[in-house]
């Protein structure tokens with residue numbers, strides 16, 4: 001039997017902060033999770049439970065109080081260029097054009113190679129014709145595409161995404177989800193994606209990790225064995241969505257039914 005080595009392994013992660021008055025704020029409680037190479041995993045949970053904190057630890061921005069994250073079996077001790085973090089608040093450089101933003105991290109390649117890479121990602125994100133535009137000339141969704149293209153162009157093997165579509169309007173989000181799945185299929189990256197939106201998680205993920213209220217522990221890991229693009233009317237899609245709502249303590253109409 002072949003035992004697959006996880007791409008990312010969370011081993012017994014605990015995290016607490018000590019507040020100014022000396023009280024201890026426990027944020028994460030014994031988080032254990034394995035993520036396979038090329039997997040798309042979403043993390044959902046109540047606001048303030050510790051989703052971003054978990055991502056920050058995986059990315060090496062924050063040290064756990066105890067436990068360890070391993071990537072390719074190596075403990076994470078600091079950020080690494082091969083792992084890119086994408087936030088909700090768009091961080092494209094306003095003084096650079098679309099092309100320059102996307103090529104920003106490509107200092108080590110020849111100009112021809114750089115041009116080819118930038119062009120490839122511009123096409124992938126559907127911004128052909130906007131190569132020389134500045135971010136101020138772009139919509140929120142277009143800027144977020146540039147952000148994703150910039151991240152991909154730098155050649156990461158893992159994308160950590162913290163509510164990257166959170167600031168977009170509903171229609172743009174829907175479109176961006178579909179585009180993100182297309183990009184993920186083409187690029188075969190491992191993606192760990194935080195969202196507070198259950199529908200979004202079922203539309204995107206291979207597996208959805210449901211966290212409890214703070215201190216966050218894993219309440220459930222739900223498989224989404226559905227073909228992509230996901231059919232939002234499929235009874236199985238609706239069943240999985242409702243199962244996640246149940247785990248979060250919400251009834252299927254989105255009204256809090258019991259405490260999480």
Ligand SMILES: Nc1ncnc2c1ncn2[C@@H]1O[C@H](COP(=O)(O)OP(=O)(O)OP(=O)(O)O)[C@@H](O)[C@H]1O
Pocket residue numbers: 017018025027045046047048049050051052053054196214
């Ligand atoms: N440096 C810190 N010192 C003290 N408490 C902190 C610190 N950083 C985060 N926290 C607390 O840890 C908890 C988890 O925060 P985190 O941002 O990870 O939650 P989240 O689930 O991502 O929230 P949201 O869904 O609202 O974005 C919060 O209660 C927050 O106040």
